[in-house]
Amino acid sequence: MALSEDSALAMGFSVARRAAAVPLLLVNGTYRKTVRSYLDSVILQNQLQRLNDHGSLKGSHAHSRSTLEVPIFWFLHxxxxxxxxxxxxxxxxxxxxxxQSEPSSWESHLQCNGRSLLWDLRRPIKAALAAVSEHLAGLLPLHLVYSHAHETAIEDWIWSVGCNPFSITSQGWQLSQFQSDTIARSYIITALEESTQLVNSAIRCLAVERTSEKTFRIFHSEERELINKYNYVVSLWRRISTMTGELRYVDAMRLLYTLEDASKGFADKVNATIALLHPIHCTRERNVHVVFDMTTIPAFLIVLGVLYIVLKPSRPKPKIN
Known part of the structure; x- marks a missing residue:
């Protein structure tokens, strides 16, 4: 789609476009100033989010739980x-x-073996795959490590190895097995965490419910199914954890949808049980039970005496002119 066909998108592109002087380190150790045209991602994101607020950027799977929709904005210049x-x-x-731009051999700011690395700006497929992998699973380049001394991420180019989208010294665009396993672990941990939070939230809601003699029979009738659903979720947790520990990520990934359905089923059953208990809690007790003992009658007499003294009519006083 051309920018001229969408005025809001064209406005966002023009507002986010910037130019800056960037120092470039040459192979001989000297610096050269280059002027680069670029898009400010923060500004462009804000502009595109405004379009999303109006619903123009939402696809058919935007609210689907089983499908993750990733908006990819591919600009050609x-x-x-x-x-x-x-x-x-x-x-x-x-x-x-x-x-994406026209130059097919563009000198980048990176160097290897005494030569500048050239980028093919016509085919940013490798960079796009790396960005999508980072967005979907938090996958990062191997040369990015955490420095405890600086308390931030630093670049250690010794680890920039392999033939994959995250390696700057290669043209490969296929993910390695190590990176595929990293993505699988990320999804497994996320699914386990969401399941744990959902189950614990349902248990907390059930724990705060008041119990009484009348609610016992209803809860007892639902207790067996609640326990079965809970035990099924726990068994899935154990199976997935065992498979992950054995590096069987593919088998563990197959159980994630089952785990999601089982966790949701347990939460729905808890909500249904609570809904059955609420009408009983709201029922008013019409019978008033008074317990009589040896102190009840004297107490009534004292109360009646106090009421008589307080409420008895006073004698009218004669009026003297």
Whole structure:
């Protein structure tokens, strides 16, 4: 779609476009100033989110639980254009931005073996796959490590190895087995965490319900099914954890949908049980039970005496003129 066909999208593109002077380290150790045209990802994200608020960017699977919709904005431009000065694609919290330009051999800011690395700006497929992988599963390049001394992420280019989208020294665009396992672990941990939170939330709702003699029979009739559903969820937790510990990620991934349905089934059963208990809690007790003992009659007499003294009519006083 051309930008001229969508005025709001064209406005977001023009507002986010920037130019900056970037120092480029040459192979001989000297610096050279280059002017780069780029898109500010933060500004562009804000502009695109405004479109999303009006619903124009939401697809048919936007509210589906089983399908994750990833908005990918792929911008084509004649002159060299990057994202945030240095990237062909970038993953944001709710979208992926990719830029494509005409130059097929563009000198980047990176070097290897005494030569500058050339980027093919016409085919940003490798950068797009890396950005989508980061957006979907939090997959990061191997050369990014956490520094405890600096308390932030730093670059250690010794680990920039392999022939995959995250390796800058290769042209490969297929994910390695190690990266596939990392994605699987990310999804498994997320599914287990969501299931645990849902089950614990349902148990907390059930724990705060008041118990009484009348609610016991109804709860007792639902107790067996609640226990069975809970035990089924716990058994799935154990099976998935065991498979993950044995590095059987494919088998563990197959159980994630079953785990989601089982957790939701337990939560729905808890809500249905609570709904059955609420009408009984709201029923008023019409019978008043008074317990009589040796102190009841004297107490009544004292109360009646106090009421007589307080409420007895006073004698009228004669009026003297």
């Amino acid at each position: 004649g002159e060299p254009l990057l994202v945030d000065k240095h990237y062909q694609a970038k993953a944001l919290s709710d979208m992926v931005i990719v830029v």
